Amino acid sequence: MNVHSPGRDAPAALDQVLRTGPFHLALRTAIEARGLALHRVRHRLAQRGIHIGVTSLSYWQQGARRPARAESLRAVRALEEVLGLPPESLLRLLAPAGGGGQERPASRSYQTLFADSAVLRVLLAELGSPPDGGLHTLDHWERVRIGPGRQLLTRSSQQAVRAHRDGVDRYLAIHHGDPGCTPGRVRVRADENCRVGRVRWSAGTAIVVTELLFDTRLRSGETHVFGYTFEDGTGGACQEYVRGFSFGGGRYVLQVGFDAGQLPVRCHSFARTSAAARPSGAQELPLSGVNRTVHLVRADAGPGILGIGWEWP
Template identity: 25%
Template sequence: MSLEYDDRESSSEAFAGALRDAINAKDVTLSWLQRQLKRRGNRVSMATLSYWRSGARRPEGVQSLAALADIEQLLGLEDDTLARLLPSTKRTGPLGPSQFPIDQEDIEQAVKDAYAALGAPYPDHSREVTTHSVTDVDADGNVSYCITRSVLQATSGTMTGTPFLELTPGTRTPAPTFRAVSGGRIAEAYSHAAGEVHGVLFELDAPLSAPDTTMVEWSVEYPPDYPPTRETGHAVARQCRELLVWVRFHPDARPDWCEERVETASGITTTPVSLNGQGSVHLIHRAFGPGVVELLWGYGPRRDAADQPG
């Protein structure tokens, strides 16, 4: 019996014991836990939960780890209380399909051109495990600044960089200003001739080999001659454990209406969103993608999206 095996075994037992203790302390059943997870979009079978509690199996892969994060919240535990007890694994977990998130062939071709110009493989050999995108809206009600933080995972081989792109389907724009905040540097910039795709090659601080993860953070600032834009969002080509889109409005530009627009392979859904007296709106999707999550807003009576600025 190797020392490596011993370490995995003891870690699995520690995880199972902590999970049992937390369930007992909360005085809930596995069926209750399963129902609560289902309401949050995490479909975990009773058998799987039982295996985790007994130590026969442990959570692996993005979907299971997303469920584990919810379990910690449901049981009143601090973040990563259970996750930190898991032994390390060299599995990426189920990757799911890689799919261009927007159903527009011309935009996908422009993105392919951008990847080729930046020297990156298409599709990219990575996925966003968790992404938080924060957009600031100025006093005129238009997008002014966006900062995004992601846990990035290599899905195969070793990667040294990845493209980050801004897409404006149907609208020609000047290039916004990309900045590397943390985790790497901007190695190269690119703008497609049509003006609907701009981006950069974000070179990582260190090479990343599958299935390891790293943290990256970048920002985008929009120049004064940028078309007035009253929508923002984030797109993922693979399933993301958690996607958060947070839009913060200037105190003088709180909108009269907002709506969430979600596009996936199943189609497009649009849902009204209320500010509830707050100065911001946040949209959270777990186990989401491939697809796009957007927030649109306006002032005065609601008009069709095609009539909105930008």
Template identity: 35%
Template structure:
């Protein structure tokens, strides 16, 4: 394919030349033990996302064989892993925080035409999770201070993933001084991705207040709440408010550098007379910080 240098263009031409539909390509890949969605293949063709995870790169190698291309023809056109700004060295990847679900998340994000991580970071953030009398999540109220890492930042992306037992994807509302921009959700993957817009455009180093509430649709007892940070955060507070009629038997905190590593910093938490508990994390590295509890 003379003159073809872009991965998306090369893949599109190879698929067209093969005469195979994306459904047939998906079927052939599945026969080789590789599960990839039609939407992923479509986004790769259109250049709205591209393979970066090791599992995805194996699919690309299989596509080269399936489409009768020279080995490395598609892979070589991926180039280096896409940078996402000068701040990228400080950030974790989506794969670190969401593991195999990162591809699904990337596809939802791509429909907003902005890629994570955005050019901002939390200086402080507080999450307040409310658990109802039926032991199920009611809502998460999030407030914080966000600092721009580059000029021109006017929003960030809020991400929520439904549990496997949930009845549907969560909903989101913004509080003053924020407002919602584009919101995308998918029942198939369980992801909610929403733009939370600041009240002004920030220059590098400037800050904005954020306020939003996520309301869940739980289908089973809740047992864990966590926050996933792609970059360092100065101050993080996670408060869990249990209903007085639904107080767990045990509650403990945990931390996890990424989904590829085990939970650490396990310690019991006291549940106070108001049926509430919390964790406070200062100057934390990127990672997952949360609270687990047991009902019996």
């Protein structure tokens, strides 16, 4: 087998992601650069005495699982050889961030969480977003308000985050409006411990990405609490609200409030492993008649998608 140097032959993107991570994106980029299907990767690993399934390889490159056990780390070392990568180039991305700092939790690529991921990728690139924003959520309270026209009026978030690398000073908040949304009219308000920076949006997909700037640079392991609100009201009838989590492990509380003159007849919570997956784990949710709200609580959310859906009369 001819082993090529990624510094000479692989796309520049591979060089970059091998330096910055995260692991799953580096692995996926390396496999794509070599033009190998996962079953061929599995076969070449088997030739070296490493037996691992295509499903596990798929989970690793999606960020749904991280290799941690000794036999898995041996497989990663063999993958470096199979893919013609420098020794330790993948293994070091599995080490705790910052050399003994905060360990990055299990993650999943944002591309699996958004149906319009190609557009989102362009917007994030305009804001100079690295593959891994360097933050994962510890606690997230979100309040959504539905208006008298059945439209999403506002969504407010209060988040506690932890940095898993040094130098993080911002958070990129993503809003995906309902059909009919006019993203140019969506407004973003910084409520606490942040300020609004650059804003990018796509009219065709109703996606708005906002840069929320902190007044401090976080070191690995440090935490930050901040709040912000998207003011929309431009879309059509809203029938569900979903939140995608690139990283797992945090607590998530979602509350949806309805106008007194427009109450749904049925509400339920659900989960999805990706934007393209079918909903699973549906549970009926009681609607509070007094407060006209419905909510869900997940102690260990993500990676993946959580949401509340409802039916209008």
